[in-house]
Amino acid sequence: MRIIAxxxxxxxxxxxxxxxxxxxxxxxxxxxxxxxxxxxxVKEQDLLRQLDAVSGRVSIPDQKSGLLIxxxxxxxxxxxxxxxxxxxxxxxxxxxxxxxxxxxxxxxIMIDGGFSGRTILRFNVFERFVHWLTAGCFIILALSxxxxxxxxxxxxxxxxxxxxxxxxxIAKYAHNFLAFxxxxxxxxxxxxxxxxxxxxxxxxxxxxxGGGLVGHDHPPAKKFNGGQKLIFWSVVLGGxxxxxxxxxxLFPFFATTIWDMQIAQIVHGLxxxxxxxxxxxxxxxxxxxxxxxxxxxxSGEVDLNWAKEHHSLWVKxxxxxxxxxxxxxxxxx
Amino acid sequence: MARVKFLCDADxxxxxxxxxxxxxxxxxxxxxxxxxxxxxxxDGKPGERSVSMACMHCTDAPCAAxxxxxxxxxxxxxxxxxxxxxxxxxxxxxxxxxxxxxxxxNFGSRGKMDxxxxxxxxxxxxLTPAEYAKYGANRLAEGKLPICAEMCSTKSLLAGDGAxxxxxxxxxxxxxxxxxxxxxxxxxxxxxVAI
Numbered sequence: 452m453r454i455i456a457x458x459x460x461x462x463x464x465x466x467x468x469x470x471x472x473x474x475x476x477x478x479x480x481x482x483x484x485x486x487x488x489x490x491x492x493v494k495e496q497d498l499l500r501q502l503d504a505v506s507g508r509v510s511i512p513d514q515k516s517g518l519l520i521x522x523x524x525x526x527x528x529x530x531x532x533x534x535x536x537x538x539x540x541x542x543x544x545x546x547x548x549x550x551x552x553x554x555x556x557x558x559x560i561m562i563d564g565g566f567s568g569r570t571i572l573r574f575n576v577f578e579r580f581v582h583w584l585t586a587g588c589f590i591i592l593a594l595s596x597x598x599x600x601x602x603x604x605x606x607x608x609x610x611x612x613x614x615x616x617x618x619x620x621i622a623k624y625a626h627n628f629l630a631f632x633x634x635x636x637x638x639x640x641x642x643x644x645x646x647x648x649x650x651x652x653x654x655x656x657x658x659x660x661g662g663g664l665v666g667h668d669h670p671p672a673k674k675f676n677g678g679q680k681l682i683f684w685s686v687v688l689g690g691x692x693x694x695x696x697x698x699x700x701l702f703p704f705f706a707t708t709i710w711d712m713q714i715a716q717i718v719h720g721l722x723x724x725x726x727x728x729x730x731x732x733x734x735x736x737x738x739x740x741x742x743x744x745x746x747x748x749x750s751g752e753v754d755l756n757w758a759k760e761h762h763s764l765w766v767k768x769x770x771x772x773x774x775x776x777x778x779x780x781x782x783x784x
Numbered sequence: 785m786a787r788v789k790f791l792c793d794a795d796x797x798x799x800x801x802x803x804x805x806x807x808x809x810x811x812x813x814x815x816x817x818x819x820x821x822x823x824x825x826x827d828g829k830p831g832e833r834s835v836s837m838a839c840m841h842c843t844d845a846p847c848a849a850x851x852x853x854x855x856x857x858x859x860x861x862x863x864x865x866x867x868x869x870x871x872x873x874x875x876x877x878x879x880x881x882x883x884x885x886x887x888x889x890n891f892g893s894r895g896k897m898d899x900x901x902x903x904x905x906x907x908x909x910x911l912t913p914a915e916y917a918k919y920g921a922n923r924l925a926e927g928k929l930p931i932c933a934e935m936c937s938t939k940s941l942l943a944g945d946g947a948x949x950x951x952x953x954x955x956x957x958x959x960x961x962x963x964x965x966x967x968x969x970x971x972x973x974x975x976x977v978a979i
Contacts, residue, residue, distance in 0.1 A: 495967050498825070505967075507825035507835075510801070511818055513891075519823045519837055520882050522971055528846040528880040599852045599874065607854060616853050616870045623872055703875055703893075713879050 495520070515704060527713040531600070531720070539600055539724040546728040550735045553664075560663065560741040562757045570752035571769060578643055582748055585636030585686075588629045593727045595622035600720065630697055637690040640683075647674040648683040653764065663761065674765040682733050689726040693719060787862040788902060789946035789973065790840055790933070791953055794964050796940030797834040799824055803932035803941050807838070810903065810931040811920025816891040819900040820932055833964055836941045838900035838932070839864065839885035840972035847877035847886060861924070862946075863902040868918050871896045882971045902943070903930040950977045 498505045505520040574582070598606065598619060607615040654677035660670035662678050670676075675683065696719040699707055707715065737744050743757035758766045799822050807813065807820045820838035841864045848856035848864060855870035856877075866877075873895050878886040889895035905922030908915035915922060923930060933943035942949040950966070957963030957979050966977045 495965050495970070505825065507823040508827040509821055509823055511821060513816075513818055513821075516818055516821045516884055517823055518884055519825070519835060520968060520971055521884070522882050524846055524880045524882045525971070528850050531850050531876070531880075603852055603854050612854065612867075612870055616855075616872060619853050619872050623874065700875075709879065709884075712875075716876075716879060 515709070518709065521709055523710060523713060527716075530717060535600055535717075535720045535724075538721060539597070542724045542728040543597075543731070546731045550732060550740075554735075554740070557664075559739065560736075562743050562754065563669075563760060564756040566743070566754050567756040569755045570746075571755050571758050571766065572751055573747045573753045573758070574751045576751065579748055579751055581636055581639040581643060584632055585640060585690075588633035588636060589730065591625050591629050592633060593723070593730070595626040596720075596723050597727070598622045627701060630694075630701070633690070634694045637687060637694065641687050644675070644683060645687075648680045650677070650680055653677075654680060669760045669763070671763045672761065672765065673768070674762060676762065682729065685726065685729050689722050689729075692722045693726070696722070786945040787947075788841065788944060789862070789949060789969075790838070790902075790930075791942045791949045791966050791969070791977075792836045793940040793942070793953060793956065794825075794833040794835050794967055795962065796938045797822070797836060798938055798940075799834040800937050802935045802937050803836045806931045806935035807900070810923075811901075812916070813898070813920065814889060817887040817889060817898050819885075819887060819898070835967045836932070836936075837883055837885075837968070839881075839902070840883055840968055841902055842882075842972040843974060846880035846882070850876045850880045852876060857907065859904065861904075863904045863924070865901055865904060865906055865919075866897065866899070867907045868896045868898075873897065883968060903928070903932075946973070953977050954979055 495505060499520070499522065503523065504518060506518045509517045599622075602615065602619060602622075606618065610618070653671065653673060657670045657672055657677040660666070660668045662676065663669060664678070696715040699705075699711065699715040700719060703712060737748065743754045746753045746757075755766070801822050804818070804820050804822060811819065813819055820836060822834055822836050824832060824834045826832045841862055843862070845856065845858065845864045847866075848854075848858065851866075852874060853870050853872055855867045856864060857867070858864050873888065875886075875888070875897075877897060878884070878888075885899045886897045887899055888897060901919050903921050903923035905911075905915045905925065906919035908918060910922055910925040921931070928934070930943045933941045942952060953963070953966060954977055963979060970976055
């Protein structure tokens with residue numbers, strides 16, 4: 452009896468549930484149609500407006516891929532293909548044009564008193580080694596670097612895609628490996644020459660007198676004149692900027708986000724082409740631009756007349772140093 | 785000529801990753817390279833959306849514009865392919881791509897770039913073993929669409945002629961009454977799907 456009673460209750464309950472189930476779908480459908488699931492959904496344009504990028508969660512180990520859209524890539528493309536290209540063209544070709552114009556107007560800067568035949572040691576073997584280590588690396592780094600921006604327009608049409616890729620691969624390896632001796636050279640240069648490159652009042656006077664470039668004066672200068680100090684600091688500071696940005700580019704995403712990489716590339720490119728322009732001027736004046744200048748880095752011994760005309764205070768210092776150290780000399784009456 | 789595109793309907797994507805798995809399998813994608821990935825925005829919060837993203841095969845592709853060795857080519861269908869024999873692995877295409885499509889071997893360190901090819905292979909001759917080894921499957925040469933869209937469990941990822949998939953998406957949005965938009969279309973194709 453009890454079993455039948457509980458069965459009846461169960462049947463009644465079951466019938467009730469079935470009836471309710473048949474009735475409720477209608478009302479459930481009405482509530483589904485009334486809900487808009489996208490009401491709270493984010494829109495792409497809103498996210499871009501708020502954060503300049505759209506990112507979310509990914510389930511793979513490469514967490515960088517969580518960045519869904521970074522429109523900054525378009526701006527970087529604009530910089531690299533247009534801005535960087537034209538800054539490079541203007542600085543490099545502009546400097547070449549300026550040097551040609553200067554040579555036509557001023558000609559080679561000659562030693563007024565002519566060669567004396569006597570020399571004085573200007574740069575010792577370590578100084579010359581450091582200079583040529585850095586300069587040699589810089590030339591290859593500059594050419595391989597310029598290839599990245601300009602190779603596609605200048606070299607590729609001449610030699611075709613396969614040959615250009617081969618050249619670019621070699622250039623890339625050269626660039627990546629020679630970067631390290633270049634960085635070492637910059638540090639050595641800083642160590643060996645920084646004490647002679649601190650700006651002082653002698654340089655102010657040197658610039659005011661035109662530095663020998665404007666006019667034919669020979670304003671006094673110590674071991675390095677004002678112009679050379681500018682070159683030193685451009686190379687050291689520019690070299691450090693190139694080194695830091697370059698190392699970041701060499702180890703992508705090790706410590707950087709995509710935006711840091713874009714900035715690193717911008718810094719590396721801009722500082723690079725400006726430094727190339729400056730080095731063109733430096734190479735000019737140290738070779739064809741001035742008689743007797745190359746000897747300084749060539750053999751290390753410069754003509755005494757040249758030294759007296761261009762670095763008079765340095766010659767006086769060197770001669771007084773020699774006079775103060777009478778090694779093996781008999782004191783004359 | 786058809787101009788093919790991808791459209792991921794973020795309101796239908798359930799983050800099942802079938803597209804990711806299908807792509808990996810069909811193209812024999814090496815370990816560590818993710819041609820396609822699913823990104824979940826606002827995970828766990830109201831309005832959570834998932835989007836499947838690979839290469840969008842952009843109009844005026846920024847990757848092609850910045851490549852120093854000019855290794856990209858856009859086919860007549862609008863597919864952006866690249867030549868791995870010419871690639872020098874410099875990484876510039878990754879800096880320029882708004883979607884993070886270029887991938888590099890050895891878990892993102894250095895080497896020749898790999899990316900979604902719209903299942904259209906590469907510059908090698910169609911349907912050769914050499915093409916498969918370098919670029920993966922060439923379904924387009926067989927008259928098929930990319931495997932990711934074919935395998936999508938909810939048909940949220942659409943691939944095919946841009947006009948047709950835009951039309952499908954538009955009809956869906958009108959019928960169901962909502963749509964959070966064709967993600968990435970403004971950036972990739974400079975157009976939106978007007979509802």
